Structures are given as C-alpha cells and as structure tokens.
Amino acid sequence: MKEVTPIIELLNNPEEAPIELLKLADPSVTLINGYLKSGSCYVALLGAEIIGTIVLSESDSTTNEIKNIAVKESLQRKGVGKKLLAFADKLSRQKGYKNILIGTGNSSISQLLLYQKAGFEIKEVERDFFLKNYADPIFENGIQCKHKIILEKDLNT
Template identity: 55%
Template sequence: MLQPKLSIEQLSQTTDIPFDLLELADPSRVQIDKYLKTGTCYVAKIASKTVGVVVLNEIDSFHIEVKNIAVRTKEQGKGIGKALLRHSESRGRDLGYSKLIIGTGNSSIRQLALYQKEGFEMDRIEKDFFLKNYSTPIFENGIQCKHLVILKKDLSK
C-alpha cells in the first residue's frame, strides 16, 4: 500500500498555527509565542491534515536554528520528523546560511539519536536551561530535563 504524499508548506497566517503540535515539543506557550514572532513556521501535511511542524529562526547571517520541531504522536516513526529536518536544511542552504542549529533537552533520547543520525554534531550544553526558563519541571523517559543540548550541522557540505 502506498503512503500518502507528504507536503511541507510555509504558514502565512498566524491564525493557522498548530499550537497543539508545537506544545508537544515545548510546553511553554510563552516561549513558543516569543520565537513565532521572529521565526518562520512550516507545516507537514498528508492529505490536507497537519501532521508535523517546524519553526526556523535566524540567529545571525551564518546560522539558522530549528526552534521547534514536532510530529503528531500517531504519526511518529514514519519519517516525518526526518523530512522536516531535511526541509530545514534545504531552506537554510537556499537562504544562504552555513550552519543549522538545533537544541533539545538532555532527556530527549529519541531526538538526540535522530539529530545525530541526520548529521548533526554535539556543539555545547547550556546547563540548567530548563530549570531557569520553565516554571514546571519537565520529565521525559524517567529523566528530568535540566540542560539544553545544542547540536550543529554544516550546510556547506
């Protein structure tokens, strides 16, 4: 059986933002609202149903960052996250950036594996990031999310 075609499109209206998906990756609506003001939001769709989202934000003239990436729980494991990462790389190259940055929590085991499989390299750790920026503790995989692990991919290769 053929998989329905996945399309990724830029959102042009702020009324269509899939907050339910964004909140899967970031439980803070305050943080989401901050990076949506300056970022560009793309949605992944299958048969007009939104199944994934990614937000890209310029850091400087050389670096673009994936601020949020999420896939609907029932659709995970089908390559949608990988497609969103590859779309982010392509957009970054098209826009002239040389590096793509992505950050995730120390407790995000699956995400850390995916990003490294897609060619991202560990860059640095921002200690206590989630303790300082989120009022409610976050737990994943039985581990408290405390530190932000930042990975980087060279887009010039």
C-alpha cells in the same frame, strides 16, 4: 513501518500555528509565541491534516535555527521528522546559511538520536536551561530535563 510523505508548506499566518502540536516539543506557550513572532512556521500536511511542524528563525547571518520541530504522536517514527529536518537543511542552504542549530533537552533521547543521524553534532550544553526557563519540571524517559543540548550541522559539507 510504512513511511509517510507529507507536503511541507509555509504557514502564512503565524496565528494559525498548530499550538497543540508545537507544545509536544515545547510545553511553554509563552516561548512558542515568542519564536513564532520572529521565525517562520512550516507545516507538514497529509491531505488537509497538519501532521508535523517546524519553526525556523535566523540566529545570525550565517546560521539558521530550528526553534521547534514536532510530529503528531500517532505518526512519529514514520519518517516525518526526518523529512522536516531535510526540508530545513535544503531551505537553509538555498538561503545561503552555513550552519543550522537545534536545541533539545538532555532527556530527549529519541530526538538526540534523530538529530545526530541527520548530521547534527553536539556543539554545547546550556546547563540548567530548563530549570531556569520553565515553571514546572519536565520529565522524559524517566529523566528530568535540566540541560539544553545545542547541536549544529555544518552546511558546507
């Protein structure tokens, strides 16, 4: 597996956010548009092509939250997600945050693996989050996505 090394840049105009890419991680365009308004969208570029994205938003004065992270399907498992997480870590430390949060579904097995390898630990489970906030059922890996697993990384270490 050859790793890909993108350049990560802030997207200055949220209206240019790569919605189709963001929908890989969150099928709700309504929720995506909501956190794009309050957060900062960064894109991972390989040449002129957007191959990944991450949306960061302040949760409180000590905590930055990753609202969305997605990588183009054909480039998944090539280190892009890991690089986006490392970027969020470095940027959050530079801005003085003490923690980073990220949420994912109970059925998102690959994401849970990636986040824990990157130093995130399970903080809490928001039961029935996806049943309450999404009109259509979501299935991944043959498992219905029902609960939101919130993971946290302590940046003081």
